[in-house]
Amino acid sequence: xSQPHSPVKLWRFHGGVHPPExxxxxxxxxxxxxxxPKALYIPLRQHIxxxxxxxxxxxxxxxxxxxxxxxxxxxxxPVHAPTSGIxxxxxxxxxxxxxxxxxxVLTLIPDGQHTSASLQPVADPFxxxxxxxxxxxxxxxxxxxxxxxxxxxxKLSQARAINLIxxxxxxxxxxxxxxxxxxxxxxxxxxxxxxxxxxxxTEENQAPKAVIAIEDNxxxxxxxxxxAIAISHAPIQLQVIPTLYPSGGEKQLIEILTGKQVxxxxxxxxxxxxxxxxxxxxxxxxAIDQGEPFTRRVVxxxxxxxxxxxxxxxxxxxxxxxxxxxxxxxxDTPQRIIVGGPMMGYTIADPRTPIIKTSNCIxxxxxxELPAAQNESPCIxxxxxxxxxxxxxxxxxxxxxxxxxxxxxxxxxxxSDCIECGACAYVCPSEIPLVHYYRKAKAEIREEKIEQQKSxxxxxxxEARQERLEREKQERLERHxxxxxxxxxxxxxxxxxxxxxxxxxxxPACDDETxxxxxxxxRAKAKRAQQQAEASSDSEDPQKAKVxxxxxRAKAKRAQQQAEASSDSEDPQKAKVxxxxxRAKAKRAQQQAETAAKAxxxxxxxxxx
Amino acid sequence: MSFxxxxxxxxxxxxxxxxxxxxxxxxxxxxVLAQLYxxxxxxxxxxxxxxxxxxxxxxxxxxxxxxPIKPALHDYSAVVTAALLAVSIPPLAPWWVILIGTLFAILxxxxxxxxxxxxxxxxxxxxxxxxxxxxxxxxTAWMPPAxxxxxxxxxxxxxxxxxxxxxxxxxSLEQVRLVWSESGLDAMAMATPLDHIKTEVSRGFTLAESxxxxxxxxxxxxxxxxxNLAFLAGGLTLLVQRIITWHIPVALLSxxxxxxxxxALASPDLLPGFNIHLLSGGTMLAAFFIATDPVSAxxxxxxxxxxxxxxxxxIYIIRTWGGYPDAVAFAVLLGNLCVPVIDQYTRPQxxxxxxxRP
Numbered sequence: 001x002s003q004p005h006s007p008v009k010l011w012r013f014h015g016g017v018h019p020p021e022x023x024x025x026x027x028x029x030x031x032x033x034x035x036x037p038k039a040l041y042i043p044l045r046q047h048i049x050x051x052x053x054x055x056x057x058x059x060x061x062x063x064x065x066x067x068x069x070x071x072x073x074x075x076x077x078p079v080h081a082p083t084s085g086i087x088x089x090x091x092x093x094x095x096x097x098x099x100x101x102x103x104x105v106l107t108l109i110p111d112g113q114h115t116s117a118s119l120q121p122v123a124d125p126f127x128x129x130x131x132x133x134x135x136x137x138x139x140x141x142x143x144x145x146x147x148x149x150x151x152x153x154x155k156l157s158q159a160r161a162i163n164l165i166x167x168x169x170x171x172x173x174x175x176x177x178x179x180x181x182x183x184x185x186x187x188x189x190x191x192x193x194x195x196x197x198x199x200x201x202t203e204e205n206q207a208p209k210a211v212i213a214i215e216d217n218x219x220x221x222x223x224x225x226x227x228a229i230a231i232s233h234a235p236i237q238l239q240v241i242p243t244l245y246p247s248g249g250e251k252q253l254i255e256i257l258t259g260k261q262v263x264x265x266x267x268x269x270x271x272x273x274x275x276x277x278x279x280x281x282x283x284x285x286x287a288i289d290q291g292e293p294f295t296r297r298v299v300x301x302x303x304x305x306x307x308x309x310x311x312x313x314x315x316x317x318x319x320x321x322x323x324x325x326x327x328x329x330x331x332d333t334p335q336r337i338i339v340g341g342p343m344m345g346y347t348i349a350d351p352r353t354p355i356i357k358t359s360n361c362i363x364x365x366x367x368x369e370l371p372a373a374q375n376e377s378p379c380i381x382x383x384x385x386x387x388x389x390x391x392x393x394x395x396x397x398x399x400x401x402x403x404x405x406x407x408x409x410x411x412x413x414x415x416s417d418c419i420e421c422g423a424c425a426y427v428c429p430s431e432i433p434l435v436h437y438y439r440k441a442k443a444e445i446r447e448e449k450i451e452q453q454k455s456x457x458x459x460x461x462x463e464a465r466q467e468r469l470e471r472e473k474q475e476r477l478e479r480h481x482x483x484x485x486x487x488x489x490x491x492x493x494x495x496x497x498x499x500x501x502x503x504x505x506x507x508p509a510c511d512d513e514t515x516x517x518x519x520x521x522x523r524a525k526a527k528r529a530q531q532q533a534e535a536s537s538d539s540e541d542p543q544k545a546k547v548x549x550x551x552x553r554a555k556a557k558r559a560q561q562q563a564e565a566s567s568d569s570e571d572p573q574k575a576k577v578x579x580x581x582x583r584a585k586a587k588r589a590q591q592q593a594e595t596a597a598k599a600x601x602x603x604x605x606x607x608x609x
Numbered sequence: 610m611s612f613x614x615x616x617x618x619x620x621x622x623x624x625x626x627x628x629x630x631x632x633x634x635x636x637x638x639x640x641v642l643a644q645l646y647x648x649x650x651x652x653x654x655x656x657x658x659x660x661x662x663x664x665x666x667x668x669x670x671x672x673x674x675x676x677p678i679k680p681a682l683h684d685y686s687a688v689v690t691a692a693l694l695a696v697s698i699p700p701l702a703p704w705w706v707i708l709i710g711t712l713f714a715i716l717x718x719x720x721x722x723x724x725x726x727x728x729x730x731x732x733x734x735x736x737x738x739x740x741x742x743x744x745x746x747x748x749t750a751w752m753p754p755a756x757x758x759x760x761x762x763x764x765x766x767x768x769x770x771x772x773x774x775x776x777x778x779x780x781s782l783e784q785v786r787l788v789w790s791e792s793g794l795d796a797m798a799m800a801t802p803l804d805h806i807k808t809e810v811s812r813g814f815t816l817a818e819s820x821x822x823x824x825x826x827x828x829x830x831x832x833x834x835x836x837n838l839a840f841l842a843g844g845l846t847l848l849v850q851r852i853i854t855w856h857i858p859v860a861l862l863s864x865x866x867x868x869x870x871x872x873a874l875a876s877p878d879l880l881p882g883f884n885i886h887l888l889s890g891g892t893m894l895a896a897f898f899i900a901t902d903p904v905s906a907x908x909x910x911x912x913x914x915x916x917x918x919x920x921x922x923x924i925y926i927i928r929t930w931g932g933y934p935d936a937v938a939f940a941v942l943l944g945n946l947c948v949p950v951i952d953q954y955t956r957p958q959x960x961x962x963x964x965x966r967p
């Protein structure tokens with residue numbers, strides 16, 4: 001087959017599957033406009049990012065396009081009124097998330113008029129700077145329509161230089177045709193959006209290359225885009241790629257078009273690439289050229305349980321229940337309502353759940369059409385999962401480790417690089433819900449990490465406390481040592497004084513002559529006292545001496561108090577024991593002295609002999 | 610109104626373990642038919658008894674392990690094990706040989722290691738090796754193929770031989786295996802082609818001389834070559850049906866073939882060439898049906914290549930220098946032993962973890 005649209009070399013990512021496409025259920029009719037729902041439930045928090053501050057009051061009349069929140073201190077993405085009506089309370093409402101956990105939403109009761117506020121288009125965007133346009137996109141609440149709903153302005157204002165913009169019109173997931181219909185009907189606006197993106201990301205007069213990628217199963221969309229590019233004369237390349245799930249995954253599409261891989265735990269911007277969904281390009285063009293805030297998106301309503309499948313412009317915040325009614329759901333028993341496609345979509349239990357910026361499809365299959373997984377049987381290591389894994393993981397090994405909760409092994413086998421595309425579980429002959437196990441293991445690992453961080457903080461705090469206590473103890477010991485020295489010094493001073501007094505009175509101890517040992521001791525003491533006095537008089541200044549004296553006085557006082565306290569507290573029993581101990585010690589000392597004396601006598605005798 | 614909750618993906622290929630095993634069994638049919646043609650009814654008796662015993666053993670083991678019995682029997686994995694063992698042993702080996710072998714395969718090698726998906730060794734090959742070392746006489750008593758002037762015993766005689774080791778007239782298996790000369794006066798026992806070459810070469814004959822025997826025709830052993838080609842045809846069906854990937858058969862056959870070519874180049878008078886090696890014994894059965902058993906094989910594609918090439922090499926080494934004429938079972942078990950190490954060192958590089966491409 002000749003491929004007129006594929007002049008350049010395409011690469012292949014590992015694996016991939018060919019699930020039945022079933023796109024014709026919904027892609028044969030034009031995008032419809034639905035009647036207004038009775039109420040809109042607009043989540044305040046965007047899918048990714050913080051919520052802005054609510055700037056409207058309950059009961060307030062708002063117009064279509066009027067901002068309901070403003071960025072606030074954290075710069076949250078604002079949300080706008082999708083239609084005119086009365087603002088209700090902020091209430092808790094089931095979220096559009098697999099968990100369905102309640103989250104705060106702003107209710108809006110449409111008045112049926114759909115009156116617009118005055119919109120503020122940018123008259124000549126190419127006269128403004130990229131940063132100003134980015135700010136405008138932020139104010140218009142534009143977010144990515146493809147994957148995680150990342151705020152577009154934030155993505156565009158990354159510091160990295162971008163040399164390739166990839167516009168993702170692949171839509172590889174079966175059933176979903178939102179981008180397909182959008183490209184067929186609004187190709188011109190999409191191309192305009194791409195041009196604006198190129199302008200915004202121009203650095204030093206060097207506009208990044210732009211490639212629009214579409215799978216070859218959408219010939220009408222390809223033709224429409226080709227024509228729009230030709231009319232615009234824009235330097236945009238259209239790239240048709242072979243149909244293979246999950247070619248539309250960001251990492252996989254980058255590999256197909258460039259042969260490069262996004263580094264693990266990195267972003268496409270790390271290799272100079274920015275990817276946007278065609279829907280986002282359309283929203284960018286609308287926001288800049290018409291001043292249209294981001295308040296609606298194309299949603300595919302498909303599956304054989306719908307009597308009226310197709311695509312529709314759906315206001316953000318529309319409860320899914322309303323869509324089920326519009327597309328005339330004939331529920332099977334049991335009926336699954338899947339947000340997204342059959343490979344990666346999640347089921348919701350509560351149809352009050354609102355449509356958000358990333359909800360591209362509501363799939364209501366019959367049980368014959370998409371039979372639910374049956375009995376999970378043991379893994380026979382057939383390796384079919386490994387053949388199809390686009391992340392080149394070893395899914396069956398990951399399964400063993402996930403079941404054994406071997407988190408270290410899971411990290412070594414790069415569980416975190418799993419994109420949860422579902423290809424492994426799709427081909428598994430044992431019908432093992434592999435992705436489910438991986439999600440659970442990922443959650444456990446996340447949980448474990450949080451616990452580890454908590455215990456790490458606790459450990460650090462404990463160690464700091466131990467260190468402080470130890471330090472205080474050391475300081476206390478140091479103080480005691482100094483006090484003991486001071487006491488010893490004070491004693492020496494006193495003795496010296498006494499000696500001086502004795503010398504002054506000129507009455508040498510009369511028995512000094514008779515006891516030469518005592519005399520020698522007295523001389524030695526006098527000499528030492530003299531030396532100390534000299535030394536202290538050399539080194540100490542009066543100030544220090546005073547301080548030392550004061551400290552010594554305080555210590556002496558405390559010592560006295562302690563002594564009193566101890567003497568108060570001591571009972572006679574203890575005193576008796578102490579006395580006994582003292583006696584015993586004295587006796588032992590005496591014995592030792594006698595022994596020593598005998599020994600010396602003996603040695604004397606020996607010497608003499 | 611509340612809706613049913615399920616985990617993605619919501620779509621599944623409708624090919625279950627049951628379908629895979631059924632395809633494996635179907636792909637064995639040509640090989641089994643060829644064996645039936647060349648080696649007589651014994652093949653069928655072995656198959657029937659092995660499959661019955663395997664199913665009973667599987668059910669019993671599951672009952673004792675308190676596991677659901679019906680779905681496990683339905684997956685046909687026990688039947689595949691039984692069939693692989695049945696086509697590997699001599700067709701007229703007495704009934705108790707296959708009975709013991711099948712029980713060992715299912716109870717010891719499979720269920721004592723945790724049942725389907727958990728066994729380290731290929732159950733059929735582990736059982737084969739156990740039988741070979743326990744009952745060497747019965748396990749090497751291959752019939753001559755029904756060419757070369759030999760007529761396999763008929764249905765009735767085969768049945769007698771299978772259950773009593775004697776024909777109705779009282780001839781023993783050893784007597785039945787003898788090939789009578791045209792005069793009806795001489796009789797000689799026939800070995801398998803690999804056996805024959807080994808014996809003759811050890812007796813001082815050259816390869817060319819030993820291949821003068823009537824058990825060789827065309828390019829390899831008479832009969833055996835067609836059995837191998839039939840298993841090759843079945844194996845190719847498995848490839849086309851994507852039940853197996855090309856890695857293991859291609860690596861095993863190329864490794865064995867390359868060794869044989871090099872051997873023949875080095876010693877053309879003594880070592881048989883790749884035609885003999887690839888089309889004798891259990892080569893094709895091993896390459897497409899035994900080494901490809903996913904449970905006991907390496908997991909990654911690179912790992913499969915290493916694993917199968919190792920088995921091919923081991924087959925050649927054991928056939929050439931080992932004590933046993935055929936080596937498939939030993940080689941596969943040794944390969945199974947190496948799987949954890951192979952898996953450890955052949956992990957594919959996860960997306961985004963390689964060196965960035967310039």
